[in-house]
Structures are given as C-alpha cells and as structure tokens.
Amino acid sequence: MDAGVVFKESFWGQPGWEPPHDDGLMYSGGENAAPFSTSISPAPRGHVPQMSGKNTGKQGGGYMLMKPLVETTQALGVRAEYDLRVQSLVVESDGRVVGIDATRYGKDVYVKARRGVVLAMGSFAFNEEMVRANAPRILGRPAASIEAHDGRAIQMGQSIGAATAHMDATEDAFFCDPQLLVRGLLVNGRGQRYINEDTYPGRLGQATLFHQENQAFLVIDEAAFEEGSASETSSPELLMQPTWVADNAAELEAEMGLSAGSLQATIEQYNRFAAEGTDPLLGKNPKWVKPLHGALAAIDLRGRTGGFTLGGPKTDADSRVLHVSGAPIPGLFAAGLCTSGVCAGGYASGTSLGDGSFFGRRAGISAAQQAKSPDGIAMAQGAAAH
Ligand SMILES: Cc1cc2nc3c(=O)[nH]c(=O)nc-3n(C[C@H](O)[C@H](O)[C@H](O)COP(=O)(O)OP(=O)(O)OC[C@H]3O[C@@H](n4cnc5c(N)ncnc54)[C@H](O)[C@@H]3O)c2cc1C
Incomplete structure (x- = not known):
C-alpha cells in the first residue's frame, strides 16, 4: 500500500475467482468451506487491488498490483533493461555468481552483478520436457502462466548445483x-x-x-x-x-x-x-x-x-538459493514460481503473488546487504545479515 497499491475497504462474498467490481476483500482459498471452516473460524484473506473496467483473466487485480509497483521503482530511479533474454549465470572459479549472460535481438549481453543475482523468471509450466519428467499430470495443459515460464531459471540454478524441491507440485484451476x-x-x-x-x-x-x-x-x-x-x-x-x-x-x-x-x-x-x-x-x-x-x-x-508448476530451487528465509550441500550459493537469490515456494503443499489464490512479493523483497534486501569487493564483485563473506 505504501507503494501506491489501493485496496478498497469492501467485501465481496460471492463464489468466484475474483470480485467482478472493485471490492478489495474476498474469500480466496476455501477458508469459508469444509473442512477448514469447521476447524478455524473463517476470515476472508483474499486482497484484491482496486480496479475499474476489470476483465478477469486478461486484465484483473494483478495488473493493478504491478502498475503502482513498477511506477514506484521508476520514481526511485531504478534502472530497468528490457528485451533481454537471460540465458545463463556467470560464475567465478570459486563458485560465486557474479553476473548473467543474456541475448538482445540475437546479440550477447553480459551483465555484471556487484552484489548478487535474483532469479524471478516464473515456473516451468511451458517447458514440455521438464513437465513430462517432473509434473506429468499437467502435461499439455499449462494455464494461468505465460510462455516465458520455460524453466530456464530452475535449470540455471541446477547447472551450478542448486538443490530442488517439490518439482511435482502444481496449481490446478478448474x-x-x-x-x-x-x-x-x-x-x-x-x-x-x-x-x-x-x-x-x-x-x-x-x-x-x-x-x-x-x-x-x-x-x-x-x-x-x-x-x-x-x-x-x-x-x-x-x-x-x-x-x-x-x-x-x-x-x-x-x-x-x-x-x-x-x-x-x-x-x-x-x-x-x-x-x-x-x-x-x-x-x-x-x-x-x-x-x-x-x-x-x-x-x-x-x-x-x-495450471502451473510450484517446484524449483530450494531457498532459505533470506531467499538465498541453496546448493545440494545445503550451503547457500554465494551471490544467487531467487523468489516466486521459479523456487520451491510456500504454495507447494496446497495452492490457494493469493499464495503465488504473496510468495513472490514477500520473498522477492527478502531477496532484494539480502542481495543489497552483500558486501562489494573493491573491483565491484560480491564477496561471499558478506552474505546476508542474520
Ligand atoms: C489470469 C491469472 C490470474 C491469476 N490470479 C492470481 C491470484 O489471484 N493470486 C495469485 O497469487 N496469483 C495469481 N496468478 C498467478 C500469478 O500471477 C503468478 O503465479 C505470479 O505472477 C508469478 O510470479 P513470478 O514473479 O514468479 O513470475 P512472473 O510474474 O510470471 O514473472 C516472471 C517474469 O520473468 C520473465 N522472464 C522469464 N524468463 C525470462 C528470461 N529468460 N529472461 C528475461 N525475462 C524472463 C517473464 O517474461 C516475466 O515477466 C494468476 C495468473 C493469471 C495468468
């Protein structure tokens, strides 16, 4: 809300994916239905950014979440680069992630990371081979996701030894x-x-x-x-x-x-x-x-x-990507659907944006706290404060 996202203080109590109007609160995960309603007094927890002229599935509350957030980053002077397709991680000989290798209109672009790289590239719902190997139940039926959800971030993590979890977990809309x-x-x-x-x-x-x-x-x-x-x-x-x-x-x-x-x-x-x-x-x-x-x-x-997939690299509470050894991979952070997130055990609407925004913020804070070496390369010893 501090970044300009507006939630109207009104409740929509009908069954549905999203309020058809601009109401800000709803039940979004079956809180008011059995078996949960009998064990926990139900409270609506689905928050929906206010929006007029909604067209759910095409332009809904998610748009009104991202718009003010993007505008806030612009106002803060955050530099954005577009039309870059990230391909792989650049790694120092000691295993530290120090940048990315990308392409822009067929040309190679290398981006040096002074403090760290945060992966936030979505699920692998559109990578047929990965879905067939890990979550075959949704083979041929990716939904509520985009073609860019091709599993690249997960493969990038795996290529340098990231541990993964819940690769078979999926969200499944009806x-x-x-x-x-x-x-x-x-x-x-x-x-x-x-x-x-x-x-x-x-x-x-x-x-x-x-x-x-x-x-x-x-x-x-x-x-x-x-x-x-x-x-x-x-x-x-x-x-x-x-x-x-x-x-x-x-x-x-x-x-x-x-x-x-x-x-x-x-x-x-x-x-x-x-x-x-x-x-x-x-x-x-x-x-x-x-x-x-x-x-x-x-x-x-x-x-x-x-639906979409919910598994990916393991991360800790500071969004650091964990190596198969259990240790954080220096300089590598991740958030959202390209990680094994909180929704892997049972998805409800909101847990995806909640997971991505909460751990995205944690990732940013962790990366920002990495000490810079004199030549601008992140130092492993300065990893996130605890
Ligand atoms: C119609 C619809 C309704 C939804 N409703 C809800 C809801 O009510 N509640 C909820 O919590 N979730 C909802 N979701 C799901 C939610 O929007 C996503 O799960 C969430 O946005 C995932 O966040 P993310 O940051 O992991 O990935 P994304 O938001 O998909 O962001 C990943 C970004 O990375 C980019 N990218 C991918 N690969 C590369 C690459 N190689 N190089 C450069 N960029 C790359 C993509 O283009 C994309 O911009 C809905 C989704 C849809 C489609």
Missing part, C-alpha cells in the same frame, strides 16, 4: 464458474461425489486431476442452473451450458454413459439430507444445499483443469 459449481453436484466417472462443491476451485481442480483421473461432471437442476447463470460473476466465459439434459436421474445417467443406478444413488442420498439443509457426506455449506428437483442437466467437465 474451468467452470464457481456460481454454477456451488449449486450443483460434482460427480466423478462413477457418478459419485468426491469433494464439497463450494470449496476453492483450485482444490476442485487438484482433487479432480490428482484423484479422479480428470473425470468430472456437474449435475444441476433447472432452477439452480438458471440462478447460477444469472448471478454476478467475474468470468462469464466459464458459465457453461449443459452437455446433457433429461427428465430424471435415470435418464440422465444413461445419457452420460454412467453405470445404471450410480447417479440415481448419489442424488437420492444427497436429496435425503438436503431436505434438512445438511450434507453429512462432504460438509457443503447449508447455504448451498438444496434438493435437486425436476428436469436435470449435466455439464461435461472432463479435462477442464490446467
């Missing part, structure tokens, strides 16, 4: 509007529910991709579909149309090719308790629990997941 999801029943290829539909959609994605072989269908009745479709949303393109419609559960499961009786049993069990507003099986919030009535529809959500 591409269907949460306004529909909360109002329906999410079932797998056996017609069975497997997760409460009102939780964070990234958890739905992980549960579907990791444990249900990416097989998912949303079963919803007409009234709930109409209500969900008419709700305020930040992602109208995710308000999907039904794939199958039928007069009852028996016909619907036949249309969907599910085993006879499987979906009927699921709906019968759900409706029995929903009549009292409860969901003892999976703990969906009573606010969203209603029996399914009348004509039914199903939306085909098979393969509707995608």
